[in-house]
Amino acid sequence: MRGTSTGRLLAVALISATVGLVGCSSSGTEDRTEGTRASEAPPVDYKNPPEVESVPQMRGSRNLELPLEAYTWTDAEERVRRQGEDRIAAECMRGFGFDLEPRPLYRGDKALRDANRYGVSDMASASRFGYNTDPYLRGKRPEEHYTPAESLALFGPQGDTGQKTAKAANGKAIPEGGCWGQALRELASKGPKVHPDKEEFASHLALFAYQESQKDKRVQKAFADWSACMKAKGYHYNGPMAPVEDERFAKSTTPTPAEIRVAEADVECKEKHNVIGTWYAVEVAYQKRAIESNQQMLDTLKQRKDAILRAASASTGR
Template structure:
C-alpha cells in the first residue's frame, strides 16, 4: 500500500510518451506576474539532466524521500502487527521523479542518441521510475491501515479491531503522527509543487521563450517538419499509436533535438523558467521556509525511528 508521500509523488505528462508538463495540486499558491522577471544571463545548455531549478531546494531529493518513506513504512508495519496483520508494504524504487536526472525530459527529447533510439517514447529506464503495484489487501487490513494509506484505504477507520483500539486515521495515521508529518507540506504538494508547475506555465508564455520557439520552428520547417513549438512535436498524436517508435517518429525527434541545440532552446527555456521560479520563491518565502523546516524535521525523526528499529 503506497504511503501518503508516495501518492503525492506524481509525475505529470501530457501523454505517456511526451515531455514533462506543468501539474499542480489544485491549490493556487503561485503567482501571475505582471512583469516578466529579468534573466541575468542565459546559459548554453543542451541537456538539463543533472541541473537543478531553484524550487528544487524546497523539495525532497530522492534520497530524502527514501529515508522518510522508509521510516513511515516501518511504523506502519509495527502498528499493523499489533492487530495481527502481516503487512508488507511496497519497496520504493531506488530512483524516481526527484532523482539527479529529473529534468532530463522536462523540455522534451534533448539527447541525439536517445532520440535515435526512442523517438518521443520514454526509455525503459524512465518507465521504471513509476511506483510498483501493491498486493491486494483485505477489507479488514485496509480499514485498520486507515485513510492515511492512500485512496484505496479511504474506508472509515473502525474504533476497534479484535478488541484493540484503532488509532485515529488507522495505522497510516499513527505512523504519520509519530513521524511528525501529518498534515504538513514536504515540498511535494501545495506551494513548492505549485511554483514548479507555474514556472513552467509562465515560461511557455514568455516572449523570450516564444522567440526561441520561433527559431526552432523555422529550423524544423527547413527540415520538412511543420510544428510551432517543441511541445507540439512531442504531443503529435501519431506517436501514441505505436508502442514503439516508428521511423518517422525517430526522424522527427532527431531533427527536434538538432534544432533545439541550434536555437539553444533548453538554455533559454531553463534560464527563463528559473527566473520565474526565483520571483515566486521571493514572494512565498515564509511558506517555503516552513517547508524546509518540515523536511528537516521529518528527516531527523526518520533517522531516530529507523535507528531505534535496528
C-alpha cells in the same frame, strides 16, 4: 506478509501521502496556520520579466539544478520519509500480528522529470524511443497481495463499513486509515503548521514559473528559431512541446520510424538554437523571482520538511 510485494503501498503513497500530510496539518486551526488558500492568484508578478544572469549552452536536460527544489522533496529526502513511514506502519502492524515488508527503496523521479521537462533532448533516447519515455527512467511498480485481514489492519475499512467500530480479528481497534494512515499522521504532525492548501505550495510555484517561462519573449524567440529549423526539415510545429502531444505518436508505446525521424530532428534543432539552455536559464530566473516574492512561506515549508525528516530518521531506532 513476508515475501509479498507492496505495490498498493506505493499507490497509496502517491495518492494518499498528500492527504495524510495535509489532513492533520491544520488540526482545525485554519486561521492560525501559515498561508492562505491555493485558489488565490499566484503571488508572483511577472509583468516585468526577470533578468537572466547567463545562458548556458545545453545539449540535454539531465541533472538540472532549479532554485525551488530547495523547498520541495528531493529524491533522497523522499526516501528518508518513506522509510520512516514504513517503520512506523510496521510497528503498528506488529500489534495486529502481521509482519509488514517495507516498500522497495524509492528510486525517485527527478531523472524522469528532467528528461522530459523541455521535451525530448537526448539524441540517443530520441533514436531509440522517439517521444516515449525511457523504460529505465519510468521503472516498474510491483504488485501486491494482502489477505483481507492484512488490508483491514494496514489501510482501515474501505467504503461504508464505518471507521469508528473497525476492529481487527484479535479485537484490537484499528486506527483511522489503518496503520498506514497512522504513520502518515505521525510524521505530518511535525514542524510548523501550514494550511492544507499550501502543503504543495513550492511545487505549485514551480509549475507556475515553468508555465510563465514559456511565454517569455526570450523563450518564444528560441521556439520560433526551433520551429523554423523543423520546417526546413519538413516538419510543422509551433513549439517544441507540440510533437510530444502529436496524436500520431501518442497512440502507441512503440515508436514508428516516422516518429523517430521527427524526434531526432527535434533534438538537432534544439541543439542548433540552444533551446534547452535558453529555456532553462529563463525558468531559473522565474523561479528566483517566485522565491523572492514568497520567501517567508517557503522558509516555513522548509522548516516543516526538515522536522518531518528528523522524525523519519529518528524512527530507525525504534
